[in-house]
Amino acid sequence: MTAAPARKLRRYQEMRDFARTGEPAGGDTARPGGHRFVVQRHRARRLHYDFRLELDGVLVSWAVPKGPTLDPKARRLAVHVEDHPIEYADFEGVIPRGEYGGGDVIVWDRGVWHPVEDDPARAIQDGTLHFDLDGEKLAGRFVLVRSGRGGDKEQWFLLHKRDDHARDGWNAEDHPRSVKSGRTNDEVAAAPDALWHGDRPAAEAEVAVSATWEAATPDELAALDGLGPKGRWSVAGRELTLTNLDKVLFPAADGGRPVTKRDLVRYYVTVGPAMLPYLADRPLNTHRFPQGVTEPGFWQKEVPSHAPDWLNTWHNERATKGESQRYVVADSLASLAWLANYGALELHAWTSRGDDVDHPTWVLFDIDPGPATSFEEVLELARLHRTALDHLGLIGRPKVTGQRGIQVWVPITPRSTFEQTREWAETVSKTIGRVLPDLISWAWSKDKRDGRARLDYTQNALNKTLVAPYSVRPRRGAPVSVPLDWKELDDPELTSARWTIRDVPGRLAERGDPFAGLLGVEQELPGW
Numbered sequence: 001m002t003a004a005p006a007r008k009l010r011r012y013q014e015m016r017d018f019a020r021t022g023e024p025a026g027g028d029t030a031r032p033g034g035h036r037f038v039v040q041r042h043r044a045r046r047l048h049y050d051f052r053l054e055l056d057g058v059l060v061s062w063a064v065p066k067g068p069t070l071d072p073k074a075r076r077l078a079v080h081v082e083d084h085p086i087e088y089a090d091f092e093g094v095i096p097r098g099e100y101g102g103g104d105v106i107v108w109d110r111g112v113w114h115p116v117e118d119d120p121a122r123a124i125q126d127g128t129l130h131f132d133l134d135g136e137k138l139a140g141r142f143v144l145v146r147s148g149r150g151g152d153k154e155q156w157f158l159l160h161k162r163d164d165h166a167r168d169g170w171n172a173e174d175h176p177r178s179v180k181s182g183r184t185n186d187e188v189a190a191a192p193d194a195l196w197h198g199d200r201p202a203a204e205a206e207v208a209v210s211a212t213w214e215a216a217t218p219d220e221l222a223a224l225d226g227l228g229p230k231g232r233w234s235v236a237g238r239e240l241t242l243t244n245l246d247k248v249l250f251p252a253a254d255g256g257r258p259v260t261k262r263d264l265v266r267y268y269v270t271v272g273p274a275m276l277p278y279l280a281d282r283p284l285n286t287h288r289f290p291q292g293v294t295e296p297g298f299w300q301k302e303v304p305s306h307a308p309d310w311l312n313t314w315h316n317e318r319a320t321k322g323e324s325q326r327y328v329v330a331d332s333l334a335s336l337a338w339l340a341n342y343g344a345l346e347l348h349a350w351t352s353r354g355d356d357v358d359h360p361t362w363v364l365f366d367i368d369p370g371p372a373t374s375f376e377e378v379l380e381l382a383r384l385h386r387t388a389l390d391h392l393g394l395i396g397r398p399k400v401t402g403q404r405g406i407q408v409w410v411p412i413t414p415r416s417t418f419e420q421t422r423e424w425a426e427t428v429s430k431t432i433g434r435v436l437p438d439l440i441s442w443a444w445s446k447d448k449r450d451g452r453a454r455l456d457y458t459q460n461a462l463n464k465t466l467v468a469p470y471s472v473r474p475r476r477g478a479p480v481s482v483p484l485d486w487k488e489l490d491d492p493e494l495t496s497a498r499w500t501i502r503d504v505p506g507r508l509a510e511r512g513d514p515f516a517g518l519l520g521v522e523q524e525l526p527g528w
Helices: 010-014 086-090 120-126 185-190 218-226 261-278 333-341 375-392 418-433 486-490 504-511
Strands: 036-043 047-055 058-064 075-084 093-095 103-115 128-135 139-150 153-160 194-196 206-208 231-235 238-242 248-250 284-288 298-300 313-315 326-328 344-349 362-368 397-400 406-411 454-456
Touching: 036 086, 036 128, 036 185, 047 075, 047 086, 047 103, 047 120, 058 086, 058 153, 075 139, 093 185, 103 185, 120 128, 218 231, 218 261, 231 333, 238 261, 238 333, 248 261, 261 333, 261 504, 284 326, 333 344, 362 375, 362 418, 375 397, 375 406, 375 418, 375 486, 397 486, 418 454
Parallel strands: none
Antiparallel strands: 036 047, 036 103, 047 058, 058 075, 075 153, 093 103, 103 128, 128 139, 139 153, 194 206, 231 238, 284 298, 284 344, 313 326, 362 406, 362 454, 397 406
């Protein structure tokens, strides 16, 4: 325990990729003789509590599966893990999936600790440490006792002594909120306030999530408007070559103006901060209309050879001859602008991430109306999806498609396979279909459905996609697929193509993104 902090943190740093994770890498900000403690509730592959004591310039750490307790009759298993940097004491946010410890973290408790032994480092080495905690939840005399080894980790027990702070039956899970923000893990996962950039000095590491993707600035938009039919334009630090900016891509609708490529670029760099969370880290399928929507479009997955070097891509290592090898990963305003200039009007992101393509993070329900299906009937079917989700204890949200239908998106933990999610979605869809059987056909071919709607669960498969939130649709007037609150299904003015690229930015400015509360939420599929 007398090693320098930098050497102590070597194991911690070797296990992480700080170019991707939001965790702090560790620096030289330790306070000599500091005795802070922190307990972080950490939902990684399994829920546990990270119990950390500041000592000799690092956070000496144990993972406590059931959490610490004030109950003197309880013994809590505590697995001794690698020392963490001092900066970690205030970390509350999300560690990316695929990284060591990926998941959400809250600061569950914090305060100061007072060792009983004169040399606490020696006491830990010898296997027994007595100490007092003075925190917002935990207080009184505790002891850590080494009990043996489990695999490559030391196993200890964490106990509370019988004193004035002892509470029989006290359970950490009865006190789930952060002492830093007052929020639960679910709330932090859905809308983290900050990310950490571990390759920066500790004082500069924390960046507000809202600053991760900023919309194009007024100066950038003015420069776009000032370009001729083609030219060089910079956005978010990237220079792009734009072409045919005055080409009409969408004819006018209902007496409005036609939509040009310049309008499309402007739209995507304006709504980008709301749209990118559904695209980043995911391979992208694009529906291209380089001549506009009055001409047939085509699907493209493979990144073209002329794509800029800075464009983020995902390589499909399983691709066989003739299959797409590299996919675009849209993770910046510049990537959205490049896609718009490329004629990729409609964007479809995978429901799984590139670092774990076999396990989706969304289950999708697609209410696909037939020619005889009224929009009111589509709404009835959508409301039944809400009833089903409420019954199952799950949260999801509806989204108008920008054409005639409605989709329901449900966030899940990336643990179930596509086969499992598809089977589960089929069960839910067919249960809903039995409520209004006269409206539903399960025939695959549209010409065999007698004009009725289909509840399509088949898109829950690898590399099958539905249109992304806020994507434009290839129809006259440039309608947009827009997320909704459930209560908006009762709006008498609602239609599936109600919003276009002209009015979505104003809607976002006024109401925000109804899907934002789903981001980062992980739910287990009932029965799996």
